[in-house]
Amino acid sequence: MSVNLIAPNPAELFSIAGVRIGVTEAGIRKANRKDLTVVLIDDGASVAGVFTQNRFCAAPVQICREHLASGNGIRAMLINTGNANAGTGEDGRVRAVHTCQALAGHLSLKASQVLPFSTGVIMETLPIDRIEAGLQAALQDAKPDNWLRASEAIMTTDTIAKAFGAQVLIDGVQVSITGISKGAGMIRPNMATMLGFMATDACVNPAVMKQLATELAEGSFNRVTVDGDTSTNDSFVVIATNKAAHAPITSLDSAAGQALKNAMLGVALKLAQAIVRDGEGATKFIAIKVEGGKTQAECRQVAYAIAHSPLVKTAFFASDPNLGRILAAVGYAGIADLEQTGIDLYLDDVHVAVKGGRNPDYREEDGQRVMKQTEITVRVVLGRGDAADTVWTCDLSHDYVTINADYRS
Amino acid sequence: MSVNLIAPNPAELFSIAGVRIGVTEAGIRKANRKDLTVVLIDDGASVAGVFTQNRFCAAPVQICREHLASGNGIRAMLINTGNANAGTGEDGRVRAVHTCQALAGHLSLKASQVLPFSTGVIMETLPIDRIEAGLQAALQDAKPDNWLRASEAIMTTDTIAKAFGAQVLIDGVQVSITGISKGAGMIRPNMATMLGFMATDACVNPAVMKQLATELAEGSFNRVTVDGDTSTNDSFVVIATNKAAHAPITSLDSAAGQALKNAMLGVALKLAQAIVRDGEGATKFIAIKVEGGKTQAECRQVAYAIAHSPLVKTAFFASDPNLGRILAAVGYAGIADLEQTGIDLYLDDVHVAVKGGRNPDYREEDGQRVMKQTEITVRVVLGRGDAADTVWTCDLSHDYVTINADYRS
Numbered sequence: 112m113s114v115n116l117i118a119p120n121p122a123e124l125f126s127i128a129g130v131r132i133g134v135t136e137a138g139i140r141k142a143n144r145k146d147l148t149v150v151l152i153d154d155g156a157s158v159a160g161v162f163t164q165n166r167f168c169a170a171p172v173q174i175c176r177e178h179l180a181s182g183n184g185i186r187a188m189l190i191n192t193g194n195a196n197a198g199t200g201e202d203g204r205v206r207a208v209h210t211c212q213a214l215a216g217h218l219s220l221k222a223s224q225v226l227p228f229s230t231g232v233i234m235e236t237l238p239i240d241r242i243e244a245g246l247q248a249a250l251q252d253a254k255p256d257n258w259l260r261a262s263e264a265i266m267t268t269d270t271i272a273k274a275f276g277a278q279v280l281i282d283g284v285q286v287s288i289t290g291i292s293k294g295a296g297m298i299r300p301n302m303a304t305m306l307g308f309m310a311t312d313a314c315v316n317p318a319v320m321k322q323l324a325t326e327l328a329e330g331s332f333n334r335v336t337v338d339g340d341t342s343t344n345d346s347f348v349v350i351a352t353n354k355a356a357h358a359p360i361t362s363l364d365s366a367a368g369q370a371l372k373n374a375m376l377g378v379a380l381k382l383a384q385a386i387v388r389d390g391e392g393a394t395k396f397i398a399i400k401v402e403g404g405k406t407q408a409e410c411r412q413v414a415y416a417i418a419h420s421p422l423v424k425t426a427f428f429a430s431d432p433n434l435g436r437i438l439a440a441v442g443y444a445g446i447a448d449l450e451q452t453g454i455d456l457y458l459d460d461v462h463v464a465v466k467g468g469r470n471p472d473y474r475e476e477d478g479q480r481v482m483k484q485t486e487i488t489v490r491v492v493l494g495r496g497d498a499a500d501t502v503w504t505c506d507l508s509h510d511y512v513t514i515n516a517d518y519r520s
Numbered sequence: 521m522s523v524n525l526i527a528p529n530p531a532e533l534f535s536i537a538g539v540r541i542g543v544t545e546a547g548i549r550k551a552n553r554k555d556l557t558v559v560l561i562d563d564g565a566s567v568a569g570v571f572t573q574n575r576f577c578a579a580p581v582q583i584c585r586e587h588l589a590s591g592n593g594i595r596a597m598l599i600n601t602g603n604a605n606a607g608t609g610e611d612g613r614v615r616a617v618h619t620c621q622a623l624a625g626h627l628s629l630k631a632s633q634v635l636p637f638s639t640g641v642i643m644e645t646l647p648i649d650r651i652e653a654g655l656q657a658a659l660q661d662a663k664p665d666n667w668l669r670a671s672e673a674i675m676t677t678d679t680i681a682k683a684f685g686a687q688v689l690i691d692g693v694q695v696s697i698t699g700i701s702k703g704a705g706m707i708r709p710n711m712a713t714m715l716g717f718m719a720t721d722a723c724v725n726p727a728v729m730k731q732l733a734t735e736l737a738e739g740s741f742n743r744v745t746v747d748g749d750t751s752t753n754d755s756f757v758v759i760a761t762n763k764a765a766h767a768p769i770t771s772l773d774s775a776a777g778q779a780l781k782n783a784m785l786g787v788a789l790k791l792a793q794a795i796v797r798d799g800e801g802a803t804k805f806i807a808i809k810v811e812g813g814k815t816q817a818e819c820r821q822v823a824y825a826i827a828h829s830p831l832v833k834t835a836f837f838a839s840d841p842n843l844g845r846i847l848a849a850v851g852y853a854g855i856a857d858l859e860q861t862g863i864d865l866y867l868d869d870v871h872v873a874v875k876g877g878r879n880p881d882y883r884e885e886d887g888q889r890v891m892k893q894t895e896i897t898v899r900v901v902l903g904r905g906d907a908a909d910t911v912w913t914c915d916l917s918h919d920y921v922t923i924n925a926d927y928r929s
Contacts, residue, residue, distance in 0.1 A: 166858040167851025167876070198844040200861070200877020233844020234878050343848045421830070421916075422924055429925030435607040435642020439752045442576025449575040452609070467576070468609020469643050507830075512918050515831055516838030 114396040114485055114505065116388035119259050119274035125287035126255035127310040129153035129352030133253030134264045137245030139238055140193025140231060145264035147242060149214065149249045150188040150308070156352045158185040159320035160226070161328040163345035169197030170207040170237075171227040172344060178211070181223040188348065189214050190228040190306065191242055192267055192293075197343035198234035206237040213243045217250055230267055230293065230306055230344050262291035265306055268514060269293050273385040279374035281367050282357040286313040288375050292332075292382035294345075307332060307347040307382055313371050314359040315351035322363060323372060324349040331379035334411075334502045335387045336418045349375070387503050392510030395427045398488045398503050403453075405496035409446055413491060414502040416444035424507030427487065432478030434463050441491055453494030459487060523805040523894050523914065525797035528668050528683035534696035535664035536719040538562035538761030542662035543673045546654030548647055549602030549640060554673035556651060558623065558658045559597040559717070565761045567594040568729035569635070570737040572754035578606030579616040579646075580636040581753060587620070590632040597757065598623050599637040599715065600651055601676055601702075606752035607643035615646040622652045626659055637715055639676055639702065639753050671700035674715055677923060678702050682794040688783035690776050691766040695722040697784050701741075701791035703754075716741060716756040716791055722780050723768040724760035731772060732781060733758040740788035743820075743911045744796045745827045758784070796912045801919030804836045805895045811908040812862075812901040818855055819909035822900060825853035833916030836896070841887030843872050850900055862903030868896060 130152055137147040152158070160179055162172045179185065189210055196203045211225035229237065262274035276289040294305030307328075315323060328347050353359065360368045388396050399417050404410035417423055420440040426433040437456060442449070451467035461477045462470050481487055539561055546556040561567065569588055571581045588594065598619055605612045620634040638646065661669075671683035685698040703714030716737075724732060737756050762768065769777045797805050808826050813819035826832055829849040835842040846865060851858070860876035870886045871879050890896055 165848060165851035166853075166855060167847050167860045167863075195844070198847040198873065198877065200875055202877060232842070233848060234873070235844075236878070343844075343851060421920070425921050425924035428921065431925065433641070435604070435644075435752075438576050438607040439574060439642060442574035442752060444575075446575060451576045454576075464607065464643070466609055468607065468611060469645070507921060509918055509921050511830070512834050512837065512916060512921060515834035516840065 113270050113389040114393050116271050116385055119262055119272050121259055123276040124258040124274050125276045125278065125289050127287055127289055127352060128312045128354035129156060130310045130350065131253040131255050132257035132261045133249040133251065134257060134260045135245045135248040135252060137191070137241050139191050139241050145260065146192045147245045147249050148190040148261050148264045149246070149253060150190070150261070151218070151253055152186050152350060153352060154184065154186065156185070156350055157315045157317040157320040158348065158350050159324040160346060160348040161324050163343060165343050167198065167343050169195055169229060169344040170199055170203030171196055171229045172346060173204060174207045174211065175226045175228070175346060178223045178226055183221055183223045185226055186220050186224040187214055187218060188226045188228065188308070190265055192265055193231040194229055194235055194237050195231045195233045195344050196229040196237040199236065203237065206239050209239050210242050214246055217246055226348065228306055228346055230265065233343060258289050258291060265291065265293040267293060268391055269389050271389055273382055273389070275378045275381040277374050277378050279370055281313055281355065281371055284355050284357040286311055286355045286371070288378050290378045290382050292386060294386045305332060305345045305386060307379070309375060309378060310350040310352065311371070311375065312352050312354040314353040314355055314357055315371070316359045316361045319361060319363055319368070320349065320351065326363065326372065327375055327379045330376050331383035335383045336415060336502060336504045384503055387505050390505035391514045392508040393505035394485070394508050395506040396486045396503070397427060397505060398501055400488060400490045400499065400501045401493065402490065402499040403493040403496060404498040407498045407500045410493070410498050410500035411502065413441055413444040413446065413493065414500060416440045417489065417491070418502050418504035421507055427482065427506035428508045430479070430482040432458070432475060432482045434458065434478060437489060437491070438464060449493070450495070455492040455494065457490040458482070522679050522798040523802050525680050525794055528671055528681050530668055532685040533667040533683050534685045534687065534698050536696055536698055536761060537721045537763035538565060539719045539759065540662040540664050541666035541670045542658040542660065543666060543669045544654045544657040544661060546600070546650050548600050548650050554669065555601045556654045556658050557599040557670050557673045558655070558662060559599070560627070560662055561595050561759055562761060563593065563595065565594070565759055566724045566726040566729040567757065567759050568733040569755060569757040570733050572752060574752050576607065576752050578604055578638060578753040579608055579612030580605055580638045581755060582613060583616045583620065584635045584637070584755060587632045587635055592630055592632045594635055595629050595633040596623055596627060597635045597637065597717070599674055601674055602640040603638055603644055603646050604640045604642045604753050605638040605646040608645065612646065615648050618648050619651050623655055626655055635757065637755055639674065639715055642752060667698050667700060674700065674702040676702060677800055678798050680798055682791055682798070684787045684790040686783050686787050688779055690722055690764065690780055693764050693766040695720055695764045695780070697787050699787045699791050701795060703795045714741060714754045714795060716788070718784060718787060719759040719761065720780070720784065721761050721763040723762040723764055723766055724780070725768045725770045728770060728772055728777070729758065729760065735772065735781065736784055736788045739785050740792035744792045745824060745911060745913045793912055796914050799914035800923045801917040802914035803894070803917050804915040806836060806913050806915070807897045807910055808913065809897060809899045809908065809910045810902065811899065812903045812905060813907040814905035816907045816909045819902070819907050820911065822850055822853040822855065822902065823909060823911040825849045826898065826900070827911050827913035830916055836891065836915035837917045839888070839891040841867070841884060841891045843867065843887060846898060846900070847873060858902070859904070864901040864903065866899040867891070
């Protein structure tokens, strides 16, 4: 089940000069499914990543950070599903490094030029023998137009692959952007059980690459939530292959920087929202806009309190305009000096609450009408400033419980 | 459904000298159910309360705070179910005061000597006409041995009434303690959709009454969670009628103060845990002990992160030892300098994780055995200090979704 999630359009998944992708079935957890992906990057690319804030971050996340910091120039990525290599202690680190060494050996690279990614079950030993055995087949499969297969190979509980692309003119030169993502549960800010990879042939100075990745994550993946569980493995990597024939972007504030960032943000937001639309058991896609706050941060804090409330989420599942639950979540969001008499609540165009109380003109059937939609906008006006922010989430259904009660079986 | 929750034992529900209780069916939301309770308190009692931290606190909570602060001496409580009088703005306050005035009129008291409590659906208008019409019958019903009926009259989605009692010697004088509570969802620290009332005939100086109520709440109701939703209406009130023939307790640190507090804490903890055992859809009762922290606060923070994780809760529902989800929750609990290599995890007597990784001796069948129990203790050792804390929670089941998707219908 997913909410208005469109399957990848192959015509939109542009090959990116300087990137080749290979996919294979390595039998990491289950037979007969694509579960191992290699991404090969030409020399000279700019690469940056943003990773989970979870202190129990998985071994591959630790190794990614170290390899990116080594400054040796990232030339390959190795992605497996079926096993997250998280909660695996020192042994997990050794195994993650081992897989990097194995791929580096095939490519005559240093191990630190390889970034490892794992997603799947936590606290089980990574089967490095199967990964190593699959590398040859994955490398033989490597080609530029393999984004669709890669988006399929990184799925776990996802029901639909997630891949989007865009093209934009930079200094009159057309550049391409393609991205893929996965993740349908354990999704919340500061990343998710989520892997996201984007590549462009645009030229971006390595010095601004980290800022670009951070701003893209901030505007997309860090604003979606399914269940509030911040995963151990969340990773978002951006690659600029520097192949396009325009002058390198040295500032995101330049016209070229803005143009590229906005185009990439459009793709990142589609990738992030696709994760919510495919949220485990999701039947509704809900935008939560909080306005009139003193700061953007407090608006996001309120939006997440609403988005994480099991009571709010089950009410959306039931299409029940039990909207007091939203006000209750606003109240416990943690804003110590919030005055309830300043608060208005809207459900799409329906004005539900005025100054902290029920709007006298509000009719239950109007709320009911909006709640029955599959796409709903909740708008809360705090009445204490000019800041605003938006997050996206889904409802909490029987299927969420079923999926997560059965995930390992 | 509830987890090993014992129905009230009438023999344990001691009448408290100086307290009479009356119950009636006022038809507030549904016909033919007890929904209105009056508690009459003799002159000279010490009364204190602890209330929700939710900034969207309900009108009766606001009025309770004001009436307690008035210093006029609380002489009665008025409790309705079926309607929470929350999210009702200024009109809700007016209505709450109105019901206090009505009861005060019957009793020749000031309105400020009455505390109002409401629980039920949010954002609907309190039907004061029905409450007023029911007062006469409730008052006629008033008698000392009505605790059981009161515990039934305050239920909402509870499946079993919650009432416990205890007796203890204070300076050689036997005093009695009786308490009731309600609340099965919207439960989390800093109170819950929870009402709790305790009375004792012990003599407690008014000056230490607030401290007593706060410490009792801290040791009981503020350590339980069902779904993490802090309600708008949570209220916990403690009454000491000062009828017993011992010298008044002027310090909780005195021998008499300790004896009374410990006995009352035992009752409060039973009342609080009963709420979790009756948690909406609960099939498991789970104690989460976090040890080896730098502070008790950080231990509780970690315990609540585990207790609120939908992924952890659904794993318990499924009896699936998918224990990496617990480590992931520890990781995102918000302790910025947490080192995963210091962390051990136990499930009852089973040592699951050592230094952040899987215990080599851990066998899946051992974890499976514990997960199948209806009562489970999760123990996390942070390895960074000597502090510890415990919270209690339940699992997240299909029935939770069903109950909360259907609550208003």
